[in-house]
Amino acid sequence: MSFTWRYVVRPDSSFCRVGNLDGSLDNISDEELARLHPKRDEEEHSAQSCSRCGTDLLLHWHGPLMxxxxxxxxxxxxxxxxxxxxxIRWYRAPDRDPKALPKLFEDWETETMHSHGWSRAPHPEAPPSPPSLLRLAPRGRG
Incomplete structure (x- = not known):
């Protein structure tokens, strides 16, 4: 089983990410994925202040599950x-490159979680392939 994220970047540069279990979303275009995950009304009115300094946040997000x-x-x-x-530079840029978002987000998530004492588990290595089976021909008598 494999798990990756697909990112939906909307024209206003808001975004969401969707779990892509076993590549189930690989054949869905970005446009179709955006239609399947429209912006919710509560996202539009979710301005938050920084818990550390009170400044308006650019983004607030729940960390990884649990x-x-x-x-x-x-x-x-x-x-x-x-x-x-x-x-922050990407977020403030007038011409944001949607293709850059996954790496920027995941780097920020990793850095933020590390500052809270968490570390990202390494991706598991692919299991070794099973040994090849040799067919043994019966030995001749003699």
Whole structure:
């Protein structure tokens, strides 16, 4: 079983990510995926203030399942962190490249979770292939 994320970047540059279990979404275009995951009304009215300094956040996001971490992207508090700084630049850019989002988001998520004491587990290695079976011909008598 494999698991990856598919990112939906809308024309207003808001985005969501959708779990892609065993490649089930690989054959769905970005446009179709965007239609399947429209922006919810509560997303439009979800302005939040930074819990550290009170500045408006660029982004707030729940951390990975079961961690209880609330991730905040604050231009004032996070600009010193490399991954956050790169994500802030992308987020503020007028011509955002949607293809850059997955790496920027995942780097920021990794950096943020690390600051909360979590680390990302390495991707498991592919299981070794089973040994090839040799067919043995019966030995001749003699």
């Amino acid at each position: 961690t209880g971490v609330w991730m905040e992207l604050c231009p004032a508090c996070d600009a010193h962190r490399a991954a956050a700084r790169a994500f």
